[in-house]
């Protein structure tokens with residue numbers, strides 16, 4: 001049976017969401033595996049405010065909700081479990097695993113598209129800041145400062161897709177026209193973005209077990 005840790009995603013004062021995913025629907029098997037995982041956590045993390053599943057020993061309370069994904073199941077546990085209660089389990093539909101190569105290819109495409117968008121936004125901003133007869137930018141709309149084109153353009157490297165702040169008043173030094181161009185670039189980028197690949201539904205179910213562990 002495969003399982004993996006999903007603990008430690010969110011920390012709250014005095015409690016840490018901790019749990020495990022089990023890719024089987026067999027409750028007896030899940031309870032046995034859970035008891036073993038709890039015992040291992042108690043051995044590794046201790047039994048006092050560890051914020052880990054060692055704090056969630058005992059018979060599991062089952063909720064056969066058949067949720068649509070592991071993520072939904074995890075959110076359900078976080079929403080529903082009260083500290084000091086026994087561990088909760090909620091069922092969710094299993095998906096086939098997405099091949100690692102497919103996931104990596106998606107991540108690479110995603111990253112490249114984002115960098116291309118940022119690069120293009122940078123070019124638009126540089127052109128706007130450096131083209132003009134005067135050595136000074138038009139007066140800042142916020143505070144009226146006249147700033148050196150060269151100085152501001154040199155500082156406006158990298159992440160400028162949300163604008164270029166005035167060093168005096170933090171107002172945006174870009175004109176409305178340039179801001180609209182950047183918004184159009186952003187919309188185009190977001191419109192093109194493909195969704196992270198997901199597995200196919202299998203008609204089979206697994207369980208997420210966990211809760212808020214005292215920490």
Ligand SMILES: [Zn+2]
Nearest residue numbers: 140143166169
């Ligand atoms: Zn200003």
